[in-house]
Amino acid sequence: MLEVHHVSRSFAQRLVLDDISFIVPSGALTGFVGANGAGKTTTMRIIMGLLNASSGHVSLNGSELSGDTRPNFGYMPEERGLYPKQPVIDQLLYLGQLHGITRAESRKRAMDLLARFGLEDRAKSKLESLSLGNQQRVQVAASLLHEPDVLILDEPFSGLDPLAVDAMSSILRDYAARGVPVLFSSHQLDLLDVLVDHLVIIQEGKILANSSADDLRASQASRHRLSLGADAGWLRDEPGVSVIDLSGSQALVNFESEADSQRVLAKALGLGTVSEFAVHRPSLADIYREII
CATH class of the missing domain: 3.40.50.300 (P-loop containing nucleotide triphosphate hydrolases)
Structure with a gap:
């Protein structure tokens, strides 16, 4: 080494x-x-x-x-x-x-x-x-x-x-x-x-x-990407949710707990269409840009 x-x-x-x-x-x-x-x-x-x-x-x-x-x-x-x-x-x-x-x-x-x-x-x-x-x-x-x-x-x-x-x-x-x-x-x-x-x-x-690359990715593994049928701005006011990026109906968020993620998913479904709700695996280029 x-x-x-x-x-x-x-x-x-x-x-x-x-x-x-x-x-x-x-x-x-x-x-x-x-x-x-x-x-x-x-x-x-x-x-x-x-x-x-x-x-x-x-x-x-x-x-x-x-x-x-x-x-x-x-x-x-x-x-x-x-x-x-x-x-x-x-x-x-x-x-x-x-x-x-x-x-x-x-x-x-x-x-x-x-x-x-x-x-x-x-x-x-x-x-x-x-x-x-x-x-x-x-x-x-x-x-x-x-x-x-x-x-x-x-x-x-x-x-x-x-x-x-x-x-x-x-x-x-x-x-x-x-x-x-x-x-x-x-x-x-x-x-x-x-x-x-x-x-x-x-x-x-x-x-x-x-x-290590794996540790850097794991440190951000709680991120989720959401694609909704309507404006996702309401996520900014949700407890236990940190909005990393938001544009119209698309959002990248960090949940404090699994319970928060399930609560937000249930609310999103109640408000309309949810076409994507998935764990987001950031690239190392994304992580580099954020750290810089």
């Missing part, structure tokens, strides 16, 4: 990370989400040792990170770092050898990864000749070439088409299944519900949520 312990960081007297702590469980896909400037990239750079924390530290399986452990990490930075005028395969072979992998094994791994992204026929192309989305795929392949023990990916889905998103998701799930902690940031909230096992939400340098 990767753990961030009470990390703070300032730039020129401006506090950008304020005593943040969270975990990235082994064998789980952890989404790291927040608005631009919330502190995601700074946190990832501190995890990778590219920036020093003003205070606090990062540990893996209980041991503080050092120069000996980070080479086994896979990292894809926000600023892509490959060489535009060099052939794709040459760069991957070079990076593999930097990690101590033989040239032959580096070639095998590189071609396997390029094949998973549908790029095996572009292995000898210069990087700059590829579309931005395909350059992104190569950058991801570079971060996976040495089969890392931890994955830290800053916006890995940016610029990918739907097929590449599927390929990326499959690769990340494979790594999680091996027990690898995977932390990735993304602005594509629709991916959260179908991909992440754990969610960390950061806003203005503070952690607002750090929990």
